[in-house]
Amino acid sequence: MTKPLGRIFASVPVMLAFSTGLAFAQGAAKTLSYDDYDLKDVCSDATPGVGGTFHLRAYSQGAGFDPAHINFSVEAGRAVYGSLTRWDVQSQSFQPYYAESLTGNEAGDEWVLKLPAKAGWSDGTPLTAEAVKKSVERFLNPDFPNTYVPMLKLISEMVVQDDQTLVIRLSKPWGTLPWIFSQPPGMIVNPKVLDAVSAKDLGAAPPAEAGLGAFTFAEWVPNSHIVLKKKADWWNGRICLDEVNVTWSAGGQANYEAMVAGQVHYFRSFDGPAVVKADANPDMRLYRAPWVASTTEMNHAGTALKDPRVRQAVVHAMNGAIINQRIWEGIGSESHTLVPPGVAIHPETAPLVYDAEKAKELVAAAKADGWDGKIRFSINNTPGNVNQGILQQAMAKAVGIEIERDELQIGDYMQKTRVQKNFEMSMGAIYLDESCSWCPFSLYGSGHTGNWMSHSDANIDAALDVLRAAQGPEEIRSAMNGLQAAWNEAVPAGVTGWLANAHIISNKARGVLPGATNAEVHIDRAYLTE
Template sequence: MRNGSPSMRHLSVAAGLAALFMMSATVPALAASNVVLAIGGQPETLDPYNTNTTLTTAVTKSFYQGLFEFDKDLKVRPVLAESYTVSADGLVYTFKLRKGVRFHDGTDFNAEAVKVNLERVLNPENKLARFNQFNRIDKVEVVSPFSVRVTLKEPFSPFVNSLAHASAAIISPAALAKYGSRDIAFHPVGTGPFVFEEWRQTDFVKGKKFDGYWRAGYPKVDGITWKPVLENNTRAAMLQTGEADFGYPLPYEQASSLEASDKLNVETGPSIITRYVSFNMLQKPFDDLRVRQAINYAINKEALAKVAFGGFAAPAEGVVPQGVLFAHKMDPWPYDPAKARALLTEAGYPNGFESVLWSAYTTTTAQKTIQFLQQQLAQVGIKVQIQALEPGQRTEWIQSAPDPKTAKVRMYYAGWSSSTGEADWALRPLLSTEAWPPKLNNTAYYSNEAVDGFIASALKSVKDEEKADLYRRAQEQIMKDAPWAPLVTEKNLYATAKRLSGVYVMPDGNIDAGEIAVSE
């Protein structure tokens, strides 16, 4: 949320927004039904505070809500909060909460529930993945049953954006007490439109309609099933046979045939999802800038966009994609294999070297991507073994690696979207020194004191012009240091059954099904 005057500022819910959330109870429900959403991977947890994957938080949004959320354009809107004020120094936020909301277990949502959840993620003993998203909070105080005050240790300009992130869900304190901070991952209890029914980790996550949902007239379906389908073509086939009502992502090469179906609506949209390869800079030969530069020159990003993404992508224009606030647009690395070979020779590798390239995903598109990268690198003498990691392997080998010096990762194909809509969450979790695993996702083990300083200063700044300059300087320095090979920014491609409405893919790749409905 951008800062305004130096006095107290107040965000009120506009009449139109209030109408969006408080639908008349007389709105007729559509025909009873269960909806199947086919997705490209498996959620590794149902605890939104303990994941860094967008797909997982898409699933957990069926059961949970936060104080705020993002709309389809990544604009912040209130949900369990009605309004807020912030002090002139940017340290104290006071939230007025929505009344008449209940958790799935029948207990009331109130200020104490907000306090319990924020204090849980702030407790380092819980070792939750989202700790660094909230660790600038100093204290949380209950002002009244429906008013809560949060005091920060220092100004943190994206704070409300962080609260709008799907990870900032409000879990029933009674459920936390019953299941504990770890086992709540298997027993989600929130205020969302669906009550958790069952999770078979490789097969599905099911929810049923919450009859006590605070939004009158919603949800408009009896149940929702999230079905992991790793193979792109299978996901597409399920849409065509009616086994699934929604599918994302889709095989890009099948876009035209899916569009020809009279049963489906095919949608494409802009995204802020950047795909990249990180290099473990603590290990040879990736500690040498010339090697990292050589790999960037060795990859034809235009060809990659066509081969693996069917043209539904474009070469990355920097480390933060356009569409993210304070993204700085830069020219993609040019394709120059001769330059790559010269740099390798200069670095002492005239015949190239051998290494390992891991992928964070097992999808068909990811397999195509790492195979393409393997072929491209081989042309300049770099021979890489490729492996697509299963979720458990990714967690153990990447996210939980306890000692940076012995981490086994070398080259790592992954993707990221700044799901708070601001450059902070595109840079700090991936490229700051504090973000080395297991804390966050700096799989390059990149560390630059100047970049850390730019990011820290931008977080404290209340002036957009100053923030833009700081983030620009950070991004330019990162490109010079080349801890990554930025590859492409892809487009979102998904399809829905024509009977389905109220489901869409957001620019960050999250899925919003809050107003899901069907017509028979």
């Protein structure tokens, strides 16, 4: 028996749903009012008026337009390539986007992908099962290290049944496999382009026929902007926008002010003050994005943080309640759990909590064994992050830890921490993905290509295996209890608290469809009202 993509998640509600639609987790002093999508209010033949430039403010620049690159420019790249599936926030289910359907068997270890016969690239190359297979297989090439490798390795074989049908067989059950096709592996690159263009050239300037999306690459001025132009003839219908201008800034307040000034139509933010202002502004719409855990990422290789006592001390030193009130405007949660309170799968297993006396004991023990008590703390230098870093520095000092802040521009921060792994501790995040509870935590598994903390622990690995196979809220909550217990012992990273996260859209823009993950926003059906 097979179940269609949308029904799997309607009948098995495994998503990380809020217990209420508007309230944040326990401990929050404020609530936010989220808008509902109007899925019919998108670009169509009946849409009055056309044209204009859509201004998209991305969180970071990324390293280019090759979907298989570990630092893919995902917001801009999605407009070029599109994706086979899309997560629909309102129905809490996956929907086919460029695919026709994706169905899985009861066991969740075999899936059938159907493609629309009309789909294809601008050079006349049709979208086929063989093209999908070839594009996905690039992500398993050791020349293209990326965070999706451990997930894609679950695929034991992909069988081309016919031009429009691909059978995907897994070595282990994965009930939320449609997630992978809403991410870069689902952004299918024209096979003729893959044969003709190097990965370097694809990343720097993809040819017009590279992607299935509504837009083509026009210009990239590093550290300034990206320009995308609409296709003259698109297989998927009318395009209402003329072009897309992509800039980037992680600063929520700066992005909010740019939207007020009419310079930006979309940005995503977990900057508390900016989110609160946007929620109160009648010229903006607020859509719920995944919860974001503010984390202290700890390099386990060759630094003082290889000592679990030091890692535990850092976690015990952090007072989430103070950070929530002073930095996040009270709309976050002080909880140190792996899932915030108020979410259906919040574990009953207690996390490590703020305990200054316990932190002092651990610090003293580590110093007695030769540690000098110093940690270098790498931070992306947005105002909110810097303020939080100063506060965390003071909390650490109170328990005997001396922190040196290393404040970096976002590009330098990503290069130093994610690529070079040249850090001791860094300010990071876990995005609690509504559509795949296992996915955000999988990078803490041993050998994961995205595990820039060089962490390895057998108990964490075992708990992640249980979480991946879990279905339904009760099974997932039980699995999360096991992961929380293993996390408390190993402390691969510290959870400082949970931040409000929102997609913020100007009322001048319609048809923008955010999805489950932090960087999932579809603009191929967007249009401007003025």
